[in-house]
Amino acid sequence: EAGVVQSPRYKIIEKKQPVAFWCNPISGHNTLYWYLQNLGQGPELLIRYENEEAVDDSQLPKDRFSAERLKGVDSTLKIQPAELGDSAVYLCASSPEQGEGYNEQFFGPGTRLTVL
Amino acid sequence: AQTVTQSQPEMSVQEAETVTLSCTYDTSENNYYLFWYKQPPSRQMILVIRQEAYKQQNATENRFSVNFQKAAKSFSLKISDSQLGDTAMYFCAFQGAQKLVFGQGTRLTINP
Numbered sequence: 001e002a003g004v005v006q007s008p009r010y011k012i013i014e015k016k017q018p019v020a021f022w023c024n025p026i027s028g029h030n031t032l033y034w035y036l037q038n039l040g041q042g043p044e045l046l047i048r049y050e051n052e053e054a055v056d057d058s059q060l061p062k063d064r065f066s067a068e069r070l071k072g073v074d075s076t077l078k079i080q081p082a083e084l085g086d087s088a089v090y091l092c093a094s095s096p097e098q099g100e101g102y103n104e105q106f107f108g109p110g111t112r113l114t115v116l
Numbered sequence: 117a118q119t120v121t122q123s124q125p126e127m128s129v130q131e132a133e134t135v136t137l138s139c140t141y142d143t144s145e146n147n148y149y150l151f152w153y154k155q156p157p158s159r160q161m162i163l164v165i166r167q168e169a170y171k172q173q174n175a176t177e178n179r180f181s182v183n184f185q186k187a188a189k190s191f192s193l194k195i196s197d198s199q200l201g202d203t204a205m206y207f208c209a210f211q212g213a214q215k216l217v218f219g220q221g222t223r224l225t226i227n228p
Contacts, residue, residue: 033216042120042207042218043161056215089159104151105216107161 002026004108006092012114018080021111025073025094032069033105034077035091043091049075079113087115118143120210122219129198130227136183137193137222139208148212150184150191155221156204164206167191198226 005024013019025032030051035043046065048056051072060067064083069075079086089112093105119142129135141150152164167175167184174182179199183192195202203226208219 040221042209042221044218045215048215091159091161093161104163104166106163107153110159112159 004092004094004106006090006108006111008111009109010112010114012116013082015084015115016081018078019082019113020076020078021090021092021113023075023077023092023108025075025092026096026106029094029096029106030072031095032075033093033095034067034075035093037089037091037110039088046077046090082113082115084115087113089113118145118210118212118214118217120208120217120219122208122222124222125220126223126225128225128227131198131200133198134194134196135198135224137195137206137208137224139191139193139219141189141191141208141210143189143210143212145212148210150182151209151211151216152180152182152191152193153207153209153218154202154204155207161207165193195224200226200228202226 007022032049034046036046037043047060047067049069052069065079067077089110091110092108095105121140123138148169150167154162154164165175165177165180167182174184179196181194205221205223207221210217
């Protein structure tokens with residue numbers, strides 16, 4: 001079974017430029033998560049989708065961050081414009097069930113973003 | 117809000133030794149899950165072990181076991197017969213009715 005796929009693995013951009021990350025969850029997983037992981041810290045949830053609906057985006061900085069999950073499968077996370085403080089690893093995860101929130105999340109390899 | 121605390125930023129042991137990583141959490145919920153994730157330099161978060169709060173028996177997965185103390189809100193991970201491939205960041209995580217909350221992580225190094 002293929003795991004969560006993310007691309008690109010690395011991205012280097014100048015500040016104020018836009019950037020986008022892509023995630024393909026495990027087939028059949030209806031819940032998708034985007035996390036931000038700063039250096040030396042644990043991941044923090046940015047947004048959670050159930051199918052195509054964003055059910056928790058309370059931690060997403062909506063002035064510059066946006067996300068979409070068209071058709072309830074693939075998802076993209078965008079930053080526009082990027083700031084120096086956005087340099088981090090962006091992780092995507094998926095899980096097969098949603099409702100109680102007690103299920104295992106499967107993580108992708110992440111995208112390391114460097115903003116210069 | 118739930119919080120997860122890992123008090124050991126770094127640990128280092130010799131190969132084949134046993135090591136225990138500490139984790140405490142704070143919650144008012146009664147039903148929840150606890151996890152230990154491993155994150156090697158490749159950045160892939162890998163689930164090591166999980167524990168359901170309603171189960172009194174401590175979870176075990178081969179060389180990995182936990183000591184779950186619900187009253188004390190403690191959830192430590194024991195790695196027996198440590199191997200070089202165990203070198204990684206280890207994150208303790210809590211999931212209740214809402215989101216998955218991670219601790220700050222412990223960097224574990226296994227020395228040959």
